[in-house]
Amino acid sequence: xxxxxxxxxxxxxxxxxxxxxxxxxxxxxxxxxxxxxxxxxxxxxxxxxxxxxxxxxxxxxxxxxxxxxxxxxxxxxxxxxxxxxxxxxxxxxxxxxxxxxxxxxxxxxxxxxxxxxxxxxxxxxxxxxxxxxxxxxxxxxxxxxxxxxxxxxxxxxxxxxxxxxxxxxxxxxxxxxxxxxxxxxxxxxxxxxxxxxxxxxxxxxxxxxxxxxxxxxxxxxxxxxxxxxxxxxxxxxxxxxxxxxxxxxxxxxxxxxxxxxxxxxxxxxxxxxxxxxxxxxxxxxxxxxxxxxxxxxxxxxxxxxxxxxxxxxxxxxxxxx
Numbered sequence: 001x002x003x004x005x006x007x008x009x010x011x012x013x014x015x016x017x018x019x020x021x022x023x024x025x026x027x028x029x030x031x032x033x034x035x036x037x038x039x040x041x042x043x044x045x046x047x048x049x050x051x052x053x054x055x056x057x058x059x060x061x062x063x064x065x066x067x068x069x070x071x072x073x074x075x076x077x078x079x080x081x082x083x084x085x086x087x088x089x090x091x092x093x094x095x096x097x098x099x100x101x102x103x104x105x106x107x108x109x110x111x112x113x114x115x116x117x118x119x120x121x122x123x124x125x126x127x128x129x130x131x132x133x134x135x136x137x138x139x140x141x142x143x144x145x146x147x148x149x150x151x152x153x154x155x156x157x158x159x160x161x162x163x164x165x166x167x168x169x170x171x172x173x174x175x176x177x178x179x180x181x182x183x184x185x186x187x188x189x190x191x192x193x194x195x196x197x198x199x200x201x202x203x204x205x206x207x208x209x210x211x212x213x214x215x216x217x218x219x220x221x222x223x224x225x226x227x228x229x230x231x232x233x234x235x236x237x238x239x240x241x242x243x244x245x246x247x248x249x250x251x252x253x254x255x256x257x258x259x260x261x262x263x264x265x266x267x268x269x270x271x272x273x274x275x276x277x278x279x280x281x282x283x284x285x286x287x288x289x290x291x292x293x294x295x296x297x298x299x300x301x302x303x304x305x306x307x308x309x310x311x312x313x314x315x316x317x318x319x320x321x
Contacts, residue, residue: 009224160175197286207282
């Protein structure tokens with residue numbers, strides 16, 4: 001690569017952030033619970049390093065300062081499953097993924113696992129058991145659907161990487177929100193935060209649109225902050241900045257600036273649509289609390305990227321080592 005890495009613009013943050021204000025008092029014990037569980041499923045040694053790199057204990061505790069220890073552990077289990085999958089899939093051929101994912105989802109549903117199963121399968125079984133223990137079946141079902149979509153989208157992404165093909169912006173807009181993994185996390189939020197929001201409200205088209213806008217914001221913010229890491233570590237990175245550069249002939253700096261503007265536009269659209277909820281008869285208090293949780297995650301994710309060693313770069317903007 002001959003271009004200088006771009007200067008990262010500020011990502012807008014109109015929502016209140018609690019990141020770092022009140023660290024969770026049980027962050028370290030909850031992280032130790034998850035690490036002990038990983039030892040029992042023969043997780044690869046590199047996973048512990050990866051979880052340390054994203055700050056599983058201290059930084060996840062700063063994302064969820066007000067949850068119960070069980071809710072925090074559920075969030076940590078999801079992050080561990082996400083990281084394990086992200087590392088595992090880089091070594092897989094697309095043709096083998098469908099069968100592996102069928103087994104992963106069966107384990108989530110409660111099918112018995114064996115020591116011969118993949119660590120990913122065995123960890124997902126633990127995630128399913130832990131989620132079902134909250135006795136929120138409607139939200140468990142919504143998470144299961146989102147998890148299946150997330151895994152299935154990786155077949156698409158793996159094929160793009162195998163053939164070293166840069167998708168068009170239209171294709172990327174359909175792929176990236178599913179493959180990023182934020183939607184399953186959103187579906188866990190009523191459980192993690194113990195919000196009694198009726199599941200049918202989450203399925204309302206207006207509420208689903210609000211969720212999609214927040215996911216799109218995460219895509220854009222993540223792609224801006226992860227660009228240097230991806231250019232450093234991946235042979236064929238898939239990132240909105242690179243998609244825009246290929247499609248529109250932009251420089252890296254122009255692509256980053258365009259992605260930051262798009263992130264601001266998503267937040268503006270979200271706030272305008274959210275303002276219609278009371279007059280649409282959707283002013284449910286638990287829904288309002290849930291949306292506030294999702295907004296806080298959007299606000300916190302920028303601070304999390306800046307604090308996380310995995311994405312940290314030196315002050316001159318060049319990729320870290």
